[in-house]
Every structure is written in C-alpha cells, then in structure tokens.
Amino acid sequence: MKNRAVAERLREIADFLAIREVEYKPRAYRTAARNVESLSEPIEDVYDRGDLQEIEGVGESIAEKIADYLDTGEMSYYRELRTDLPIDIEAITSVQGVGPKTAKRLYLDLDVRTLEDLERAAEAGRIAELDGFGEKSQANILDNIERAKRGQERMLLGHAFPIARDVERRLDESDAFDRVDTVGSFRRRRPTVGDVDVLATATDPEAAMETFCTHGDVSQVFSRGETGASVLVGDDLRIDLRIVADEEYGAALVYFTGSKAHNIALRNRAIDRDWKLNEYGLFDVGEARREASETPRETGGDDGQRAGERIAGDTEEAVYAALDLAWIPPELREDTGEIDAAAANDLPDLVATDDVRGDLQCHTDYSDGSHSVREMAVAADEHGLEYLLVTDHGPEAPIPSTLDADAFDAQRADVEDVNADDEISVTILQGIETEITESGLGVPDDWCDRCDLVVAGLHSRPDEPTERVVRALREAPVDVLAHPTGRLLTERDPLDLNLDAVLGTAAEEGVAVEINAQPRRLDLDWQAVAEYRDTADFVVSTDAHTTGELDFLHLGVAQARRGWCDASDVLNTRSLDDLRSAFGD
Ligand code: DGT
Ligand code: CA
Ligand code: CA
Ligand code: ZN
Numbered sequence: 357m358k359n360r361a362v363a364e365r366l367r368e369i370a371d372f373l374a375i376r377e378v379e380y381k382p383r384a385y386r387t388a389a390r391n392v393e394s395l396s397e398p399i400e401d402v403y404d405r406g407d408l409q410e411i412e413g414v415g416e417s418i419a420e421k422i423a424d425y426l427d428t429g430e431m432s433y434y435r436e437l438r439t440d441l442p443i444d445i446e447a448i449t450s451v452q453g454v455g456p457k458t459a460k461r462l463y464l465d466l467d468v469r470t471l472e473d474l475e476r477a478a479e480a481g482r483i484a485e486l487d488g489f490g491e492k493s494q495a496n497i498l499d500n501i502e503r504a505k506r507g508q509e510r511m512l513l514g515h516a517f518p519i520a521r522d523v524e525r526r527l528d529e530s531d532a533f534d535r536v537d538t539v540g541s542f543r544r545r546r547p548t549v550g551d552v553d554v555l556a557t558a559t560d561p562e563a564a565m566e567t568f569c570t571h572g573d574v575s576q577v578f579s580r581g582e583t584g585a586s587v588l589v590g591d592d593l594r595i596d597l598r599i600v601a602d603e604e605y606g607a608a609l610v611y612f613t614g615s616k617a618h619n620i621a622l623r624n625r626a627i628d629r630d631w632k633l634n635e636y637g638l639f640d641v642g643e644a645r646r647e648a649s650e651t652p653r654e655t656g657g658d659d660g661q662r663a664g665e666r667i668a669g670d671t672e673e674a675v676y677a678a679l680d681l682a683w684i685p686p687e688l689r690e691d692t693g694e695i696d697a698a699a700a701n702d703l704p705d706l707v708a709t710d711d712v713r714g715d716l717q718c719h720t721d722y723s724d725g726s727h728s729v730r731e732m733a734v735a736a737d738e739h740g741l742e743y744l745l746v747t748d749h750g751p752e753a754p755i756p757s758t759l760d761a762d763a764f765d766a767q768r769a770d771v772e773d774v775n776a777d778d779e780i781s782v783t784i785l786q787g788i789e790t791e792i793t794e795s796g797l798g799v800p801d802d803w804c805d806r807c808d809l810v811v812a813g814l815h816s817r818p819d820e821p822t823e824r825v826v827r828a829l830r831e832a833p834v835d836v837l838a839h840p841t842g843r844l845l846t847e848r849d850p851l852d853l854n855l856d857a858v859l860g861t862a863a864e865e866g867v868a869v870e871i872n873a874q875p876r877r878l879d880l881d882w883q884a885v886a887e888y889r890d891t892a893d894f895v896v897s898t899d900a901h902t903t904g905e906l907d908f909l910h911l912g913v914a915q916a917r918r919g920w921c922d923a924s925d926v927l928n929t930r931s932l933d934d935l936r937s938a939f940g941d
Contacts, residue, residue, distance in 0.1 A: 357522040357573060358400060360515060361590055362422055363393040364446060365431050369421070371445045371456040372437040383756070387413040387726050392422070394904030398522065400426060412726050412902065447471040450507065452500040452848050453493070461486070475501050500847075507846025510548040511593055514875020514911050519593050520552045526571065527556060532563035535605060539612040540596075543686045545914035547845055547878045551594035553612050558599045568597050604636050606671035611635035617691035618684075625679050625695065636662050637669030638678055687917040692886065706917040707896075709910040711929040714743035716836060717789065717811055717870065717897035718906070722767050723748035723757050726902045729770040729784060735903035736782040743932045744782055745897075746771065747789040747811045752798030754815050759788070764803060783932055787811055789838060792828045794818070804833045809939060811870070811897075813838030814851065821851040822858060829861045835939050836895055837862055839872040839879040847876065855884055863891045866940060868927050871896045871919075873912025874905075885919025893938070894921060895928045 370385035391412045392399055402408055403426050408419040425431045438445075441463065448459045448471060462468035465486055466477045477483055478501065484494040520538050527536045533556050537543070540553030558564035561582060569577050569585055576588040583599045600608040611619060611634065626633035630642035641664035668674040673683045681698040685706055688694040697703045719725030720732055727735070729746060736744040748767065749758045759767065771784045785808035791798035792814050804810050812834040818824050821842075828834060840858060841850035862869050869892045872879050877899070885894065896912040898905055916926055923929040927938050 357398040357519055358426065358590070359392055359395055359398065359518060362399055362425055363389040364591075365425060365434055366392065366418070366421070368445050369431070369434055369437060371449055371459070372434075372441060374456040375441065375460045384413065384415075385418065388418045391726055391902050391904065394902045394907065396904060396907060412731075443469045444471065447504070447508075448474055450504045450847070451497060452503070452844075453496055454500070471501065471504065503847065503849075508592070510550050510846060512845055512875040513542070513545060513547055513549055513878070513914075514908060516542060516549050516552055516593055517875075517911070519589055520554075520595070522573075523552070523554065523589065523595060527554070527564075527568065530564070530567045532558055532560045532567050534559050534602075537609060539609060540614060543613050544615065544689055545687050545911075545918060547882070547915065551596055554595060554597045555605070555608055555612050556597065556599050557602050557605055561599055564599060565597075600635075603666075603670045605669075606673070606675050607633070607637045607669040608635045609672050610675050613686050613689060615690050618689040618694070621691050621695050622679065625681075629679075631667065632664060633675070633679075634661055638667045638675055639664035640667055685917065687914060688920065690918075704920050704922045707913060707921050707923045707926050707929060709913045711923045712896060712909060712913060712926065713931060714741050714745070714928045714935065715898050715900070715906065715909065716745045716787070716809065716895050716928055717747045717838060717872070718744060718900040719748055719789075720746055720767070722746075722759055722763050724755055724901060729767065730774050730780075731903055732900070732906075733774045733780050733782055733784050735906050736784075737780055739906050739909070741782050741906075743785055743935070745785040745787040745809055745811070747787040750788045750790040750797075750799040750803065752793055753789070753791045761800075764788075764806075768806070785809060787835075789813060791815060792824055794824065796828055797832045797834070801833075809835040811836040811838050813840075813870075814842055817842065817851060822854040825853070825858050826861045829858070829865045829867050834865075834867050836868045836870050836897075838870045838897075839874075839877050839899070840869055841879050841881065841884075843879050843881070844876045845878065850879070850881075855888070859884075859888045859892050863893070866893075868893045868895045868939075870894070871912045871915050871926075873898045873908040873910075873915075875908065875911060878911065878915050880915075882915045882918035885916060885921060889920055889925055894926050896926055897928070 366385045366389035370382040374382040403423060408414055408422055409416065421431045421433050443459060443463050445459060448454055449456060466482055468474045468477055478494050478498045483489050483497060484491045520542055524536055524538055527533045535557045537555050538552060539555045541549045542552045565580060565585055569580050569587055573589050574587045575590065578586040584597060586594060586596045589595050623633045626638060632639045632641045668678040676683050682701055682703055684694050684698050718732055720727060720729050732744065749755055751758050768786055771786045774780055774784050787807050787809045788799055788803060789811045792812050797812060810833055812828060814821060841853055843850035859869060869880055871885060871894055873896060894916060896916055898908045900906045927935060930938060
C-alpha cells in the first residue's frame with residue numbers, strides 16, 4: 357500500500373513548486389495528496405483498474421506522476437525538481453515555522469540541505485544573523501527541530517491505520533495464518549504509535565514468517581526468527597509480528613496489548629493470589645512451589661515461565677475473569693482506574709463509532725475542502741450519517757480560501773437543493789467554522805443567525821488564548837468549540853490554555869467541546885476528555901476536507917473511548933431533533 361508514500365511525494369512537489377513561486381499548482385498537488393491519503397483502498401489497486409483520474413483532484417498530469425512512482429518507485433518530476441534544489445524538503449518543512457520559502461533561503465544562504473544541517477546552523481547561531489530572522493526565531497526553530505525529530509520516532513495513529521489494516525488483511529487472507537490481531541498502542545488507539553505490534557497463530561509458522569517478511573511493501577527486515585519478526589513497511593513504519601500457541605493466545609493478547617502500566621497492575625493482582633501472569637498464561641505457582649518443597653519437580657522449559665498449573669490463557673476474557681475482572685476494552689488499559697472499575701463491574705459502556713449519527717465539522721470546495729456539498733452529502737449517506745454540518749472557513753481565518761457573503765448564500769442554496777433531493781437521505785446543515793478573533797468572531801452576526809450551528813476555533817496563536825476563547829464563548833453565539841487546544845501532534849504544542857476556565861465556561865454557556873478526529877489533531881486530548889467528562893458535553897467531528905476523510909470518525913471516537921465516554925457524553929450520538937434541542941433550537 358503506497359498511498360502515504362505517493363501523498364508525501366506529491367506534497368514535496370508542492371513545496372518545490374511553491375519555492376519556484378508557481379501559481380495554483382502547489383495547491384493542486386496538495387489537494388491531490390490529501391485525496392490520495394484518504395483513499396479507502398491501496399492506490400496500486402486504483403492504478404491497476406486504470407482509475408487514477410477518478411481520484412478527486414488528480415488530473416492527467418498528476419496521474420502520470422503517480423503512475424511513474426508506482427512503476428519505477430520514484431517520480432522523475434520530483435527528481436528533476438530536487439536536482440535543482442538538492443534539499444530534504446520534507447524533513448526541513450516538518451519543522452513548524454519553516455515553510456518552503458524559508459527552506460530555500462536557508463539553503464542559498466547557509467547551505468542547509470538536511471534537518472541535521474538546519475540544527476547545526478541554528479546551534480551555531482547562524483540563523484539569527486540572517487536578515488528577517490533573530491534570536492527568537494532561531495530559538496523557536498531549535499525547539500521545533502527537537503519536536504520534529506521526536507515526531508519521526510512515532511507515527512500518527514491515523515497514518516498507521518490504513519497500513520496496519522492492510523498488513524492485517526494480508527496475513528488474514530494467507531493460509532499460513534490462523535488468527536491475526538493488531539495489539540500494542542495501536543490496539544489501545546493511542547494518538548501516536550512507536551510501532552505496530554501484530555499477534556498471530558499460524559497453521560504453518562515457517563510459511564507465515566515467509567509471507568510476513570517477503571511482501572513487496574517490506575523495505576527492510578530487522579530481525580526474523582521462528583516465532584517473531586520485525587520489519588519496516590514503507591519508509592517509516594515498523595511492524596513487529598509474534599506468533600504464539602493457540603492456548604496462549606489470550607494471555608499474549610493481554611500482554612502485548614499493554615500498556616506496560618496496565619500489565620504491571622494486572623500482574624500484581626495475580627501475585628496477590630499467589631499466581632503468576634505473563635505472556636504465556638496465568639499460572640498457579642503457589643501449588644508448584646508447595647510441591648517443589650516436597651519433591652523436586654520438573655518445571656518445563658522457558659526458565660519456568662510456564663511453571664505451575666495453568667488457570668487461564670486461551671482467551672482474554674478468561675484471563676480477566678480469573679482475576680475477578682470484567683473484560684477491559686483496550687482503549688482503557690492505561691492504569692488510570694480501569695482495573696478497580698472492572699473489579700466493581702463498573703466500567704463505562706463506551707461510545708462506539710456506530711453510535712454516532714452525524715458529523716459536525718467538514719469542509720467543502722467553498723473553502724479549503726476538495727468536494728462539493730453534494731459530493732460530501734453522497735459520501736455521508738454511504739457512511740450512514742443522519743446529518744452533516746458543513747462548516748467552511750469564514751472570513752479572518754488565516755487560510756487561503758474562505759467564504760465571502762456571496763459564497764455563503766450560494767452554499768445555502770446548494771444545501772437546500774441537496775436536502776430537497778429524494779435520492780439523498782442525510783440532512784445537510786449549514787454551519788460555519790469561524791475564527792475566534794480579538795473582538796469576538798470573524799463572521800458577521802447575521803451569518804451566525806442563519807447558520808444551523810456555529811463552530812468556532814483558533815487557527816492563530818494569540819498571546820492570551822484563554823481570555824480570547826472565554827470571551828467568545830461568553831459573548832458570541834458559539835455552539836461548538838473546535839479543536840480546543842490547537843495542538844498538532846508531533847508538530848506543534850497545544851496552546852497555553854487554562855482548560856479549567858475554557859471548559860468550565862463552555863459548560864456554563866452550553867457550548868459543546870469538539871474531539872477533532874483529524875489524525876494530526878485528535879484534540880481535545882483523551883486525558884483532558886477523561887478529566888472533564890463530568891462537566892463538558894463533547895462532540896466528535898471529522899473536520900473532513902475530502903469525502904474519504906469522513907472515515908476519520910472512528911479515530912475521534914477512539915479518543916472519546918480513551919476518555920471513558922459513553923454515548924450520552926457525545927452529543928452527536930443523538931438524533932437530529934434531540935441534537936437541536938440540546939443546542940437550544
Ligand atoms: P509504542 O509502540 O511505543 O507506541 O507503545 P506500545 O505500548 O505498543 O509498546 P511496545 O511496542 O514497546 O510493546 C507492546 C506491548 O508489550 C506493550 O504495550 C506492553 C508489552 N510490553 C513490552 N515491554 C514490556 C515490559 O517490559 N513489561 C511489561 N509488563 N509489558 C511489556
Ligand atoms: Ca507498539
Ligand atoms: Ca513493539
Ligand atoms: Zn479548524
């Protein structure tokens with residue numbers, strides 16, 4: 357599956373074209389990249405069918421470049437551009453605050469070609485000496501390099517998702533494998549993952565290893581043994597496979613799902629019972645020890661790892677049940693109270709993706725989305741949504757394309773048109789994503805009156821974000837606070853917000869707090885969701901900019917689950933009528 361690799365190349369081309377100050381094309385390449393990345397199938401399959409140009413934003417010229425990449429492993433157009441300007445544009449622009457044009461300057465003035473060059477130049481104080489830079493921007497660059505380097509060690513859950521699913525499907529379809537599950541942080545749905553761990557049983561372990569290690573997407577094999585292997589898939593995702601015995605599968609699922617802290621807490625619970633819990637099973641070692649003190653006893657191999665009488669191990673449920681615990685959903689396994697709750701049979705009935713009836717943030721081609729209102733509606737129908745709020749960017753958002761008054765009216769007409777169409781069952785609502793500005797909101801009051809719901813957020817980084825947000829929530833007709841902390845995972849820290857004040861005000865003012873499902877955001881963070889679940893009303897929204905991105909919903913729901921939310925904590929699990937009354941209209 358090369359979707360991500362292709363998308364990355366297209367983005368690099370966009371950067372190179374932006375450096376050359378080519379008009380329009382950079383945006384076209386970025387749009388194409390976004391649509392390729394949000395495809396629900398491997399781009400190789402689309403290519404094989406001859407359908408590349410069916411992808412939104414992919415015309416003849418970009419299709420040729422994609423074909424070139426899939427045929428040869430590289431885009432010659434990209435190579436040409438890079439020969440002209442031999443810099444690692446992707447790595448350098450991954451540093452927040454360093455755009456394509458800055459990258460070019462740094463190359464011409466300081467010969468910066470790689471992230472390491474950039475770091476050295478900043479450390480040597482040479483960036484501060486450049487015109488238009490200073491000590492402060494140099495210090496920022498250094499901070500952000502650190503973050504970019506750390507970011508390279510972990511992948512966004514949403515980026516790992518299609519790749520991991522593809523591997524899982526492939527192994528599942530192979531005769532050599534029997535059971536296959538993703539485990540580790542991926543199964544727990546942490547916002548970022550260090551690697552993807554896969555657990556399996558195999559009818560033919562040798563063939564299973566061969567299948568896993570020799571697939572075309574595997575770019576490197578780090579290690580390969582009889583029951584385990586570790587490989588690199590694509591450029592940057594490490595996948596660990598472990599094959600275990602059937603009767604040990606449940607114990608291995610528990611162990612390799614983690615988290616480590618959860619495992620330790622479980623193990624201590626076993627020890628309290630004079631038992632032992634490890635990846636092979638749950639064993640009564642008290643018995644073994646008592647017998648061993650009478651007659652010397654064979655404890656088996658594995659340094660006694662399987663010693664004692666096996667109490668449980670074939671299923672997860674059995675392992676938890678033996679420890680007097682209800683089965684714990686993987687998203688909760690962080691040792692933040694889930695074990696006590698499971699012991700008291702008091703685990704929340706977590707919200708599920710299927711519970712969500714509507715999506716309350718998406719963009720169309722009226723602003724920076726790729727698809728029309730109608731196309732988004734058709735896609736929402738395919739996702740079984742009951743309602744979809746379109747929220748294009750209003751004026752004063754610091755992005756290139758926003759709605760003006762005429763576009764706002766034209767979009768209203770589109771919405772009415774789609775809603776009048778019997779072929780489409782989803783109800784489209786017209787909203788707006790408005791900037792929270794110094795004086796309130798970035799849109800005229802009468803727009804807010806005409807919107808079904810008003811979504812407001814910060815896309816800039818003001819010095820006093822708490823005051824600004826709190827004032828807007830108090831004084832302006834906001835319904836949903838979008839991506840509250842403004843964080844971009846692995847790229848940008850959250851705003852320095854007083855969450856007590858912001859979420860407290862939101863609760864007082866009846867403003868719902870968004871859990872944004874975009875892979876880079878997943879904002880509000882799950883820990884804050886858990887902390888404020890009792891005060892705040894949440895919504896989970898995809899913020900889709902393409903039809904494909906409506907798929908992101910489950911990523912946001914997973915974060916709500918990590919925050920212990922049940923369906924009643926998430927307003928868009930309600931029917932449209934109930935949603936309207938929740939928002940007071
Ligand atoms: P990651 O990959 O950094 O996103 O996080 P995880 O949680 O997937 O960690 P990973 O891949 O190192 O290991 C997978 C699971 O294996 C982990 O969640 C718990 C288990 N595990 C690994 N090392 C240890 C350990 O030293 N002790 C215990 N109790 N469990 C461990
Ligand atoms: Ca892992
Ligand atoms: Ca691992
Ligand atoms: Zn936004």
